[in-house]
Amino acid sequence: MEAAQILLSEVPESIHILTKEGESRVQKNEGLCPGIDCCAACALQIDDPVVCPICKRVEYCSQKHLKSDLESHSLVCPVLCLINKLEAHEVKQVDLLRFYKLIRQSTKAKTFIPMDGWPLDRLTASSEGEEGLKVESTAHPKKKQKVLKKSTSEGSPLSSTITLPRLLSLARCSSFLTYPLTLCYFLTAVPNLAARLQRKWQANQRATVAVIGASSDAELFWPKAWRLLDGFLEGPLQLVFIGPEVDVDKATASFDDSDGRLSESIHLSFFCEEASSSSPSSSTSKLQTALKNVDCLLAFNPGFTCPDYDWSSGMEAIQRACCQSESKTPPPPPPLFVSTNTTMESLLDSEWLGERGWIAAGAAHANPMAPLRLLQSGTLANDIYRKNAYVSCYVHRDSLPKNRAEGKGGKGARKQEGDTKKDGDRKKAGKRVRK
Template identity: 25%
Template sequence: MDDLPEQQTRTMHLIREHPDFQLHLGFDACCTCGKAFSSAAFAMTCPGCHRVKYCSESCRQKDSEAISLTNLADVGQEEEMDSAMGHSSVMCALLRCCQDDEVVKDNESPTDMDRKRVQAARDRIQSELESYPATLANVISEGPCYQSVLRLKASTTKTLIVHVVGASDDAELWDLSKDGGSDNVFVAYTEALSDLATSRGLDVIKLVFVGPDCPDTNVDVRKSFQSFENPKAIFGELQIQTLKGLYNEDRLDQHGLQKPDIVIFFNPGFTVPEYSWNEALASIEKGTPFLSTTNTELEGVADCQYLMEQDKIETIPPGLAHIFDLCSEGNEETDDEGSPGTGTAFFSVNPFSGSRIRQSGTLANDIFVKNRWILGGILNSFDLSKANSDTSSKRRRAASDSKFNNPALI
């Protein structure tokens, strides 16, 4: 997937020709020429993946021939991007995986798929679910911005409190409300966090999931950590609590929740205009380490830009500093104690993302993997005095890299 071109570039000529272009290529418009379908009945579907639509056989042929398997190695080069129109054999195979996964998700034992394909789809679906506890546990364990908190908790209360903000029943909580769902999700988080508790000398790790799509009935459970080497040895406890509703100060006070040591946002979409994160972010104490995941690199960049413009992050991850064109002054690495600074922030590919491939709802040839990118740092006030004198104008220009202003940011 990393070698495939970004298919968002394919809409640019259509947007230039039609400024009010709002069609979704491959869904309600031909994937090749952009012609709108007068009726779904007139659309021609790709016979391989059954997910991409064309207005005619000639357009289907033209699109499928745009990239051959022989030049995939060069697809990242600039000269290949213009011709990378998209529905190659590789793309078709990936979208066919999307189709299999959705069929198996809706029907555990579909009769029109062989056993090998069904099992492969189940494995991909499971890997995506396991990505949430694996990412949470491993990134917190290794991320530079969390080390001072972990050391402090190990030497004082021996209790780590983590709030997962914007959690939902069908993502972080694995369909918890369904029969048997609780056993799977609780075991997964317990196993994932056992090593963190053991290695850092923590007696309790408390996960609080808060979101409007959490289960209607608040869940409050306790699970014992066990050693992989000696399953009979019990050395600590995982506490899991769910709260249905928006994350804000009133809800936290209402349920008497302790302030979080770390906050997690799985695919929050900070820049999506339909949502507002101001109230949630305002209720988090300054200086709290955070972890955010996104499905695409562009979304991660947009989320980082949003947090910077809201003065919610004190430093910019080194890999993104050049994008915002901030001067290096004041962005030095921190000491080993993990005090806030550039050295504690990070932005990178997530090695713990799953293998399930999903299809964008905007462009039929766009694909992504959930939790593919991770952004971490410390929620604090960004010191604008350390930036270049013309940073403000550059930040305004960079504001175009938002989902609201740039349709390519899906």
């Protein structure tokens, strides 16, 4: 059951360790990716690297550095071996549809509780003819294996007849189902959000959730998956997907209703543009209308501080659109829910948002609906992560009572921002994590 144990365990962060020489090389050339295009220990680039003989995913400049890195690499070597299997496993549409139907049945029967995690007992039961679970040992030579942190899904027992193909399929498919199920988690775990939507429904209005920074490869890989929300709604919901990587034609072609109706309760609309666009196009006008009085904003792995994106003007435009009003007193911005891959990214996002008036309602915590699939970092080969692993909720200073806004968003907040800016090491570390 080693594969199952790995997939159900928490991901230890920041495993990768560089030598002082390696740190110096990376500081001089931030484009280096230790263990991927240079030595995992010293960041030296060579033409014929030594590769870990077990996982074959981490490279070194010499056998000496391979052995010296054994203590940290042995923690993730079995995980990287499983990642090899996950990448080689073909995801079939029939598998995605099967898991979707099983979860949908559970949501309709009110037996699926997102905060309890994936209903693994139902999802991993084997079908007739499937091969039994056989996972070869991936123990690193001459190094006793340490177990990853304890399972986060102890409340969801695995079927005794679990098969490796079924487990790999579930892990891959969970990467696509995590997006709607994370919103299901918010709807059930955040009373203020549920109450906000209830007020709309009691007034016979459609509630609206805007997914910002969406893309066709992630949130909209399979738009029909958002029907999983049906079991958690007591009224109509409009889902607005915004982002320069939204393929509107592909998204709308995935279901028959040209009006964007996904089910009796759910309507979808798509906007392939940056929210900061100042062009007076009809699409921009429709986007502003769609965002008027939106009930919550949702951002999956937005990378607010990533140098590849410029979120500043976009967030300002989104905030303005959400607060449109004909009255002299516009409504306050809606709550913002953010998912990140790591706790470091959560800290950096919190600082960035705090500078723009968004206050964290609490510390980032593990997302029970994070996908089971594990991924290797693209910059530090010994680091692994899950998408949407951590979630946070933010409220804007303008939405708080005056005394609370001053207490959390005034001098105290500015001092805290000043303190965090002094912490250069954390900024540098976060930058490498995001890549």
